[in-house]
Amino acid sequence: ELKVEQNPLFLSMQEGKNYTIYCNYSTTSDRLYWYRQDPGKSLESLFVLLSNGAVKQEGRLMASLDTKARLSTLHITAAVHDLSATYFCAVDPYNNNDMRFGAGTRLTVKP
Amino acid sequence: EAQVTQNPRYLITVTGKKLTVTCSQNMNHEYMSWYRQDPGLGLRQIYYSMNVEVTDKGDVPEGYKVSRKEKRNFPLILESPSPNQTSLYFCASSLGRGDEKLFFGSGTQLSVL
Numbered sequence: 001e002l003k004v005e006q007n008p009l010f011l012s013m014q015e016g017k018n019y020t021i022y023c024n025y026s027t028t029s030d031r032l033y034w035y036r037q038d039p040g041k042s043l044e045s046l047f048v049l050l051s052n053g054a055v056k057q058e059g060r061l062m063a064s065l066d067t068k069a070r071l072s073t074l075h076i077t078a079a080v081h082d083l084s085a086t087y088f089c090a091v092d093p094y095n096n097n098d099m100r101f102g103a104g105t106r107l108t109v110k111p
Numbered sequence: 112e113a114q115v116t117q118n119p120r121y122l123i124t125v126t127g128k129k130l131t132v133t134c135s136q137n138m139n140h141e142y143m144s145w146y147r148q149d150p151g152l153g154l155r156q157i158y159y160s161m162n163v164e165v166t167d168k169g170d171v172p173e174g175y176k177v178s179r180k181e182k183r184n185f186p187l188i189l190e191s192p193s194p195n196q197t198s199l200y201f202c203a204s205s206l207g208r209g210d211e212k213l214f215f216g217s218g219t220q221l222s223v224l
Contacts, residue, residue: 004153006153009151033212033213035213041217041218042201042215042216042217042218043154043201043203043213043215044215045212045213045214048211048212088153088154090154090213098144098156098159098169099144099156099213100156100170101146101153101154101155102153103151103152103153104153
């Protein structure tokens with residue numbers, strides 16, 4: 001059974017601090033996706049990682065993928081309140097957009 | 112504007128009363144899917160479709176039906192809703208080439224009493 005595990009599930013951090021969210025998955029997948037969901041809203045795509053060693057950055061967020069370790073990380077640098085949201089990782093084990101999601105990490109950034 | 116449109120946004124119904132949640136995309140996407148979101152469980156896939164007249168079960172298909180008669184539409188049908196189907200539902204679509212992100216609808220909050 002495919003498992004996608006995120007940790008932590010809840011994260012409260014101070015503005016200006018750094019932190020990393022982890023996403024482990026149990027089956028081979030060359031593709032991993034990160035999505036953001038604001039409270040009461042839909043999901044929007046953050047990053048698409050398509051190969052081992054892929055690294056992508058946008059603003060204060062940086063995502064990386066290690067397919068051998070079956071691990072992706074989402075690193076937050078100098079957090080700001082606007083980053084407060086729930087972050088989901090998803091894998092595409094069959095390479096056809098049939099994605100499986102983690103449970104999500106609810107991030108709260110406090111002043 | 113490129114978008115995935117779901118209706119209704121909110122729906123309250125009673126056990127056993129058939130309902131349909133509509134989903135339409137205007138991006139000529141091959142792939143469409145339905146997810147349900149429950150607290151602590153993330154998104155779980157209900158059904159997906161790789162093209163017209165091609166549908167497959169996801170992780171939690173019991174109690175749901177779908178159809179894909181046209182490329183742009185992918186309705187979710189609950190023939191006899193039960194309270195355990197109370198959830199937030201999302202429709203999503205993509206080009207389906209295996210390297211593309213999903214575009215999500217705005218969600219449908221369903222309550223079955």
